[in-house]
Amino acid sequence: MVQGIVNWNTQTTQKWLQNYVDDWVNFYQKNTNEGEVASYIPILQEANQQHLGISILGINGMEIRSGNVEIPFTIQSISKVFTFIVACIQRGVSYVLSKVDVEPTGGAFNSIMHLETRQVKKPFNPLVNAGAITITSMLIGDTAERKLEGFYQLLEKILGYRPPLNIDVYQSENESSVRNRAIGYYLLEMGYLESELDLTLETYFKQCSIEITIDDLARLGMILANDGEDPSTQEEIIPRQVARLAKVLMLTCGMYDASGKFAAYVGIPAKSGVSGGIVAVAPPRARDHQLPFLDGCGIGVYGPALDKQGNSIAGIRLLRHIANQWDLSIF
Numbered sequence: 001m002v003q004g005i006v007n008w009n010t011q012t013t014q015k016w017l018q019n020y021v022d023d024w025v026n027f028y029q030k031n032t033n034e035g036e037v038a039s040y041i042p043i044l045q046e047a048n049q050q051h052l053g054i055s056i057l058g059i060n061g062m063e064i065r066s067g068n069v070e071i072p073f074t075i076q077s078i079s080k081v082f083t084f085i086v087a088c089i090q091r092g093v094s095y096v097l098s099k100v101d102v103e104p105t106g107g108a109f110n111s112i113m114h115l116e117t118r119q120v121k122k123p124f125n126p127l128v129n130a131g132a133i134t135i136t137s138m139l140i141g142d143t144a145e146r147k148l149e150g151f152y153q154l155l156e157k158i159l160g161y162r163p164p165l166n167i168d169v170y171q172s173e174n175e176s177s178v179r180n181r182a183i184g185y186y187l188l189e190m191g192y193l194e195s196e197l198d199l200t201l202e203t204y205f206k207q208c209s210i211e212i213t214i215d216d217l218a219r220l221g222m223i224l225a226n227d228g229e230d231p232s233t234q235e236e237i238i239p240r241q242v243a244r245l246a247k248v249l250m251l252t253c254g255m256y257d258a259s260g261k262f263a264a265y266v267g268i269p270a271k272s273g274v275s276g277g278i279v280a281v282a283p284p285r286a287r288d289h290q291l292p293f294l295d296g297c298g299i300g301v302y303g304p305a306l307d308k309q310g311n312s313i314a315g316i317r318l319l320r321h322i323a324n325q326w327d328l329s330i331f
């Protein structure tokens with residue numbers, strides 16, 4: 001592990017860093033006026049557009065939190081990273097990749113066009129809806145609850161508690177799910193689904209409706225930054241190969257059709273969700289010893305006002321600023 005010349009774990013340096021992050025959150029607060037809160041799932045409109053919060057958790061244990069840190073929100077598309085991981089653990093990596101590709105689409109997260117136009121007969125990647133619904137169909141179990149048991153167990157192992165299902169969000173999404181049903185029927189027609197359509201969609205909507213906080217996202221990101229291993233117990237929670245694959249997918253597809261720009265300007269694997277959350281993963285780096293979080297960290301951001309791609313506007317600006325200030329880019 002790289003040891004910095006500056007000891008970032010002292011209370012003085014931590015306070016100093018905290019002041020910086022507080023300033024940055026205050027500065028980017030103005031960007032919460034841009035964009036819109038998601039409305040295609042009606043209940044998500046109730047989110048407060050002004051909210052912005054960040055939680056950073058280092059592999060070395062250092063924690064910085066700022067802004068609206070206590071607001072619970074639903075995990076939405078961020079769940080896709082973790083159901084992919086569970087499917088790989090349950091079914092094996094090569095089987096999963098034989099059913100879903102690992103290519104970015106350059107299109108919207110809920111695009112159907114890509115399913116139709118593509119030559120290779122499988123969804124593009126596990127992080128767009130078509131690929132994610134296919135992955136959900138692969139989870140073992142004959143009810144939504146059984147299918148999600150592995151996902152819950154993974155979350156519980158990392159977070160230390162079982163996050164609750166927000167039943168109102170689930171119902172709202174279930175009732176307004178025309179597009180996802182259309183994708184589901186298309187997947188069914190193509191023979192991609194491994195479980196019955198209604199069961200698959202129920203499971204998918206439920207996985208998206210699990211309620212978490214930015215502290216949870218920071219912890220999930222930190223475990224991925226550490227290649228799937230819990231740094232305090234050295235326990236392998238996610239097999240290293242699967243954690244690596246998840247990070248590749250996050251980098252190339254995690255921010256949908258803004259993934260290229262995110263890689264260029266921020267430069268770390270990340271995954272967004274339409275409720276306004278982003279999980280970002282900064283792996284360990286060995287460069288300038290004067291920088292914080294050299295051992296790597298996970299970052300959770302919440303800002304429900306979204307751009308056209310469905311990513312948090314203020315959240316991305318804040319991440320970009322921090323990544324530049326601390327040289328987090330993996331490139």
Ligand SMILES: NC(=O)CC[C@H](N)C(=O)O
Binds near residue numbers: 272273274310
């Ligand atoms: N981008 C997202 O977060 C989309 C997730 C949402 N539950 C949907 O399927 O539409």
